[in-house]
Amino acid sequence: MSNSQQIHCPHCQSVIYFEAKLLITGMSFNCSNPDCLTSISLSQQSLEPAKELIENYETKKQNILQLSH
Amino acid sequence: MPEQGPGLLSMAQQFSGLPMKSLIGAPLNAAAEANAMMGKAQTQYLLSTCFHEPASEGAPRSPIMITMNITRSLIKANGEKASPDSVTTTMNLPILTILPLNSLAVDDVSVDFEMEVKSSFSNDKETSQESEVVAEAGFEAKIGYGCFSAEVHGSVKSTTKSASSDKSHYEKSNSAKYTVHVHAGQLPLPQGVTTIIDAYSKAIEPIILKAEPTT
Numbered sequence: 001m002s003n004s005q006q007i008h009c010p011h012c013q014s015v016i017y018f019e020a021k022l023l024i025t026g027m028s029f030n031c032s033n034p035d036c037l038t039s040i041s042l043s044q045q046s047l048e049p050a051k052e053l054i055e056n057y058e059t060k061k062q063n064i065l066q067l068s069h
Numbered sequence: 070m071p072e073q074g075p076g077l078l079s080m081a082q083q084f085s086g087l088p089m090k091s092l093i094g095a096p097l098n099a100a101a102e103a104n105a106m107m108g109k110a111q112t113q114y115l116l117s118t119c120f121h122e123p124a125s126e127g128a129p130r131s132p133i134m135i136t137m138n139i140t141r142s143l144i145k146a147n148g149e150k151a152s153p154d155s156v157t158t159t160m161n162l163p164i165l166t167i168l169p170l171n172s173l174a175v176d177d178v179s180v181d182f183e184m185e186v187k188s189s190f191s192n193d194k195e196t197s198q199e200s201e202v203v204a205e206a207g208f209e210a211k212i213g214y215g216c217f218s219a220e221v222h223g224s225v226k227s228t229t230k231s232a233s234s235d236k237s238h239y240e241k242s243n244s245a246k247y248t249v250h251v252h253a254g255q256l257p258l259p260q261g262v263t264t265i266i267d268a269y270s271k272a273i274e275p276i277i278l279k280a281e282p283t284t
Contacts, residue, residue: 005169010139010160020169028140037142042167043159046135053118053164060114064107065253 012036024051093180096249100175107174107253119165132163177252184246203228 006015014033018040023029028041042050120130139158143151207224 005167007162007166011141018167020167023167028138037144039140041138041140043136043138046137049133050135050164050167054168056118057114057168060110064110 007040009033009036009038011038016040020050020054024054087184092182092247096178096180096251100178100251103251103253104174115165115168115170119163119168132165134161135164135167136161174253174256175251176254176256177250179250181248181250182246183248 005020006017008014009016009031012031012033012035014031014036016029016031016038018029023042024047026041026047028039031038116130118133120132123130136159139160140155141158142155143153145151204227205224206226207222209223210221212219212221
């Protein structure tokens with residue numbers, strides 16, 4: 001299963017593909033429309049809460065999967 | 070006549086006593102319960118981490134927002150970079166929209182049941198009996214008539230011998246192997262959750278104001 005997620009570009013409504021694990025490292029992702037020149041990234045103040053949430057979620061997910069095996 | 074043995078058990082008879090309902094139904098029930106537990110755990114986690122606690126019971130939950138930067142490059146009409154070369158705006162969106170959500174559920178349950186029924190019967194009873202009868206007789210006669218005489222000797226011997234053998238042996242064995250495999254994996258999100266995320270994602274699109282009518 002691909003980890004790629006997507007969000008609509010606020011400017012041109014095309015799709016911006018991103019990966020949450022990379023997004024929380026501060027990486028920016030460009031709009032899939034080559035003429036749009038829009039990129040998104042997490043703001044500095046949201047990096048830490050988002051990182052904490054996603055890491056916590058991944059840990060819980062792995063725990064659930066391990067318990068079920 | 071050999072003694073009657075217990076005979077072979079029919080295959081149908083061997084399987085008729087098996088609790089097939091429990092053997093198959095129990096793992097499926099367990100998987101369904103596990104799915105329900107996983108679904109509940111995920112829902113509670115999402116509600117507690119992606120939404121603010123409601124002010125009162127039954128009140129709507131508001132999503133926890135994060136701020137995202139949107140950077141757009143600026144290029145002059147002639148294709149050169151403008152100064153500044155980009156403009157950055159911010160938007161708020163629910164943290165739920167960036168969470169790599171997947172439904173966790175039991176996606177495979179297999180019940181392997183292997184039973185070997187081995188039933189054999191052989192009549193191999195051994196009784197040994199031997200008898201021997203010996204009878205022997207002899208006679209002698211002498212006859213004389215004038216100048217003739219005759220003498221007869223005879224003997225008879227009879228032997229009877231009989232033996233029988235009969236062996237009996239009974240053997241039966243059963244073996245059973247019962248294996249249940251349960252695997253949990255990631256499934257696509259339910260339509261309901263996808264709809265919520267879509268609604269939030271679309272909410273970040275800019276609202277274009279209509280031009281005011283000129284009077």
